[in-house]
Amino acid sequence: MKKVLHIFLFLFVSHSISAQHLPAPSGLQVELLRAPKQAVITDSVPEFGWIFPMEGIKQKACRVLVATTPELLGVNRADMWDSGKLETDKSINLSYKGKKLEPDQSYFWKVKVWGDENTESSFSKIQKFNTGKFERDTTRFKGYSDFVQLPDGKWVAENRQMAIFSQMEPESWEKTSDSTWFFDFGKAAFATLEFEATSASGNESITIYLGERNNGSAVHKNPGTTNIGFFKTEINLLKGKHLYSVKIPPHEAHYPHSQKLPPFHPEVTPFRYVEITGNSNIEIDKIVQQPLFYYFDDQASYFASSNENLGKVWDLCRYTLKATPFLGVYCDGNRERMPYEADAYIQQLGHYSVDREYSAAAYTIAFLLSHASWPTEWQMHTVMMAREHYIYTGDAELLAQFYDELKTKTLLTLTDENGLISTRTGKVTPEFLQSIHFEGGNFSDIVDWPPGTPEGQQPSGPLGKTVEGERDGYVFTDYNTVVNAFHFYSLKCMEEIAAALHKKQDQQFFRERKEQVRKAILEKMFDKERGIFVDGIGTAHASLHANMFPLAFNLVPEKDISSVAAFIKTRGMACSVYGAQYLLEALYNAGEADYALKMMTKDDKRSWMNMIRVGSTMTTEAWDEYYKPNLTWNHAWGSAPANIIPRRLLGIQPLEAGWKTFVVNPQPNELENIKIKVPCIRGEIECALVSSNNQWIMNLSVPGNSEAFVLLPNEMNKMEVNGSKADVDSVIYYLGMARNLIRLKSGEHHISIKK
DSSP, X not given: OOSOOOOOOOOEEOOOOOOSEEOOOEEEEETTBSOGGGEEEOOSSOEEEEEOOOSSOOEEEEEEEEESSHHHHHTTOOSSEEOOSBOOXXXXXXXXXXXXXXXXXXXXXXXXXXXXXXXXEOOOXXXXXXXXXXXXXXXXXXXXXXXXXXXXXXEEEETSOOOEEOOBOOSEEEEEETTEEXXXXXXXXXXXXXXXXXXXXXXXXXXXXXXXXXXXXXXXSSOSSTTSOEEEEEEEOOSEEEEEEOOOOOOOOSOHHHHOOOTTSOOOEEEEEEEEEOOTTEEEEEEEEEEEEOSOOTTSOEEEESOHHHHHHHHHHHHHHHHTTTTSSOOSOTTTOOOOHHHXXXXXXXXXXXXXXXXXXXXXXXXXXXXXXXXXXXXXXXXXXXXXXXXXXXXXXXXXHTHHHHHHTTTGGGBOTTSOBOSSSSOOOHHHHHHTTOOSSOOBOOSSSOOOOOTTSOOOTTSOSSSSTTTTTOOOOSSBHHHHHHHHHHHHHHHHHHHHTTOHHHHHHHHHHHHHHHHHHHHHSEETTTTEEOSBTTOOOOOHHHHHHHHHTTOSOGGGHHHHHHHHHHHOSOSOHHHXXXXXXXXXXXXXXXXXXXXXXXXXXXXHHHHHHHTOSSOOSSSOTTTOTTOOSOOGGGOTHHHHIIIIISOOEESSGGGSEEEEOOOOTTOOEEEEEEEETTEEEEEEEEEOSSEEEEEEEEOTTOEXXXXXXXXXXXXXXXXXXXXXXXXXXXXXXXXXXXXXXXXXXXXXXEO
């Protein structure tokens, strides 16, 4: 399937400029960090970025000042770098070109810009950034580490924001007896507890329970699995009124990098509810939950629609993406606190969709490249993460830094003469495992997780209680359809990565290899009579997974999309919360927006509404404990709707790296009203859409120094843009459907179209 076949004519809609002065740039970033004073920069030649004022024009020039003190910048002087008036349209990833920066120092900078018609802004506010030790770079984990201590004794995070403690008051406070208190903080968070208590004699002790699950007006003492948050401790009280903090033992994580907290941070555990028991001589005077949140802007995104369930699901997923990267790295929940590639990819897409924050993903990519997990498909997710990072930020440095590592993660070493890969043909050698930095034992295909319990056996551990598990009865063969669909897409991503780095020979190689794999999959794994994919070479069994992954990766020929989509719809949600990401991608690729919406808003056991119903305030590791007995209630790989709603339902995605241009391709179907704000590196995109069969009314804001390609229903051709009639005869062929197309410069736009 081709995304864009022909563009015949663009309608340019410009926004009038009413003044010769622009507002000052905002949203300053150094090395993609919004708050670099809370981090240290390990790149001796950092990149700067800012939000260009949204005035319907583009940046023509800029002037950057970097100094050792804010006082110098206050009088527009720079002792490190005065760029002068640079003729450039770059408002992101502008490289430093001043005097040599010293390690372990603090610097200050600001910027002003010029636009079309010689419009000029004032200088931005001043931003501070810190440098670290540039020589800390290594070949396997270059430029990324954990926490370092500055000379003033302050600990900060390298090349990523620092998690910050907040103070949260309880939403409800109940004294259930003379000696028992129950508190509900509304949402679970990775936190500790602080409270103020008065003891009449000083001889009393209290018992404190922290938990994610309640049992009426009490913390659930047996929450159903050891991985749903629960913690019990006792504290001896002093006489009189005193402030107390709950001390939580250190977590035993698999990797020190994903476990480590800065020395000044106490350990945290996930909880929403608190129960305190004592006696009638004790009073609780004040209590606060102290959650550890990664740097997060609550105002960066919002979503509302005419479907109540969809709003609840988005809220659940968005909060998950705020609460889970509390260590500054994408983790798979509280049980292991370590990154896995597939988990991190879904978390990255969601995080980018709800906040203008990219450093946690960059750190996680670097970490995973040298700390591989065991599933075959997971390796290729790292290539996918690198591609998304580039397309969302325009940052090619990370691609160049890890280019050779990324090539190995496509698993080209495992290919046969047809270009297909297999882990069962003797090519998984110690040398291969070393090349991808895998140090475990069993390296194998996963398809989905958990696998389920064989018939006649009792479930144990994480296997779940169903025979098919989350794999829809998938039949594993030597050459696996799902694994090779991922291989196809990882080659496509590497083709784009090579192009971004101007490696033309590699670009051609990956393009040709990608097409070879496509041809082999369609010849050997596609049942032409049934019009669907089988699970692999040598089996006639066809699962949801064997079909949704090829459709999600645009591997299906246009003539076969309808039969593949029809089969997918017969399987329902026969996949895990991880697989749901690709099921929804596949459905929107096939134009099955109604069914995709149904999947996101249904309320049976396999649904996001079930997560809410059982009491979780973050997405869970599985649909229900029935399917995975040891699930966690804080697992971001279940947060697919956070990215699917903006990326697929509204169709807001970058076309050119760094959002220089982006597409808006709504598929609202039965949703009559939608409002959304999506952050991007160049600013905020806001869209409000009122739709019916006969008319669409859209308000759209396009960030400064960017342009939008808006795709609208082809059957509606009476159009007004910003109050003026527009005869649109520009047509684009996008995802198998004809669309009217308009091109909008930065600014606020009102679009009305009718049949």
